[in-house]
Amino acid sequence: MKATAIARPNLALVKYWGKLNQELNLPLNNNIGITQEGLETKTTVEFLPELKEDEIEIDRKVLDKEKAKKMVKHLDRIRKLANFSTRAKVISENSFPGSAGLASSASGFAALSYAGVKAAGLELTKKELSILARKGSGSACRSIFGGFVEWVSGRTDGGSYSEQIAPPEQMDIKLLVCLVPGEKKVSSTEGHKIADTSPLLKCRLSSTKENLTKIRTGILEKDFSTLGKYSERDTITMHAVMMSSSPPLFYWSPKTLEIIKKVIELRESGTECYFSIDAGPKVHILCEEKNLNEINREIKKSGINTIISSPGEGVELTNKHLF
Numbered sequence: 001m002k003a004t005a006i007a008r009p010n011l012a013l014v015k016y017w018g019k020l021n022q023e024l025n026l027p028l029n030n031n032i033g034i035t036q037e038g039l040e041t042k043t044t045v046e047f048l049p050e051l052k053e054d055e056i057e058i059d060r061k062v063l064d065k066e067k068a069k070k071m072v073k074h075l076d077r078i079r080k081l082a083n084f085s086t087r088a089k090v091i092s093e094n095s096f097p098g099s100a101g102l103a104s105s106a107s108g109f110a111a112l113s114y115a116g117v118k119a120a121g122l123e124l125t126k127k128e129l130s131i132l133a134r135k136g137s138g139s140a141c142r143s144i145f146g147g148f149v150e151w152v153s154g155r156t157d158g159g160s161y162s163e164q165i166a167p168p169e170q171m172d173i174k175l176l177v178c179l180v181p182g183e184k185k186v187s188s189t190e191g192h193k194i195a196d197t198s199p200l201l202k203c204r205l206s207s208t209k210e211n212l213t214k215i216r217t218g219i220l221e222k223d224f225s226t227l228g229k230y231s232e233r234d235t236i237t238m239h240a241v242m243m244s245s246s247p248p249l250f251y252w253s254p255k256t257l258e259i260i261k262k263v264i265e266l267r268e269s270g271t272e273c274y275f276s277i278d279a280g281p282k283v284h285i286l287c288e289e290k291n292l293n294e295i296n297r298e299i300k301k302s303g304i305n306t307i308i309s310s311p312g313e314g315v316e317l318t319n320k321h322l323f
Contacts (some may be wrong), residue, residue, distance in 0.1 A: 002046040003118035007110035007315040013231040018195030025138040033142045037312025041107035043092040044322040045115040051087035074136040082120035091322040109136030110143035130162040146314035168311035175309040176285040180255045188279045197246040204237040228274035253281040
C-alpha cells in the first residue's frame with residue numbers, strides 16, 4: 001500500500017533546549033508552538049516486498065546509508081508496530097530550506113510517521129501519532145496538530161505527547177520568515193546533549209514556567225502583545241544557554257543580529273512585532289496582519305528574502321503521490 005502525507009513545520013513560542021531522555025526525545029520542559037501554513041514537507045511511503053533495503057530520497061537526492069540512518073530507524077518503529085519486516089521506498093520534498101532553523105525535521109518526521117503508518121495499514125490516534133513522531137524528531141510531535149500546540153514533556157514514553165491549545169483561526173497573527181543565509185554546523189540533536197554544561201540552564205528552566213503560563217493565556221485570550229513579549233523572552237534565554245554551553249554554540253549570523261535590532265527599532269517606533277529564533281540563523285518575526293507589509297518592506301531593505309506564514313493545519317493525507 002502507498003500513502004502520502006503533508007506536514008508543516010512549527011515555530012516554538014516556548015522552546016526547549018536539553019533533554020531528559022535522548023533516546024526517547026523527552027524534553028526538559030513543556031513547550032508551545034505554532035504549526036506554520038506556507039511551509040510544507042510532502043512524503044510518500046510504500047512498503048515493497050522486492051526491496052532488500054529501504055530506498056530514501058529527499059529533495060531529489062538519494063540518501064546514503066549514513067544519512068538515511070535516522071529515517072530507517074523510524075521506519076523500523078513503524079514495522080515493529082505493524083509486525084512485518086518489509087522494506088520501504090520513501091520520497092520526500094520540502095518547500096523550504098532544510099538544516100537552517102526552520103524545523104524541517106519536525107515536518108519531515110511528522111509526514112514520514114503519518115504516511116508510514118497509513119502505508120503499513122495501521123490506525124493510530126493523533127495522540128499516538130504524536131508519540132511516534134516524537135521519537136524521530138522531538139518537535140515533530142507538535143507538527144501532528146494544527147494551530148497552537150503544546151508538547152507535554154512527560155517522564156515516560158507514553159506520557160510525552162502533543163495536544164492542540166487552539167485552532168489556526170484563533171488569532172490574528174502572521175509569521176514573517178526571514179531567510180538569513182547559512183546552515184547550522186552543529187545539529188540540534190548534538191546541541192541538546194551539551195545543554196547541561198551551561199550555568200544558565202537552571203535559570204532558563206525556571207523562566208519557562210512563567211513563559212508557558214503567559215503564552216497559554218495570550219493564545220486563549222487572543223492577546224498578541226503578551227504572546228509576543230514572552231515568546232521573544234524565551235528565545236533570548238534559550239540562545240543564552242546555547243552560547244554559554246561548553247563548547248559554546250552560536251547559531252546567529254551578523255544578519256540575524258541585524259534583523260533582531262530592526263525588530264526592536266520597529267517596536268520602539270510604534271510598529272508592534274517580536275522575534276523568535278530556533279536553532280539556526282533564520283529569524284521569525286511575529287506580527288499582526290495590519291503591520292505585516294511595513295515590516296516586510298523594512299526587512300527586504302536588508303537584502304533578506306522572506307516567506308509569509310500564518311497558523312496552519314496539522315498533518316494530512318493526500319492522494320497526489322510523489323511516485
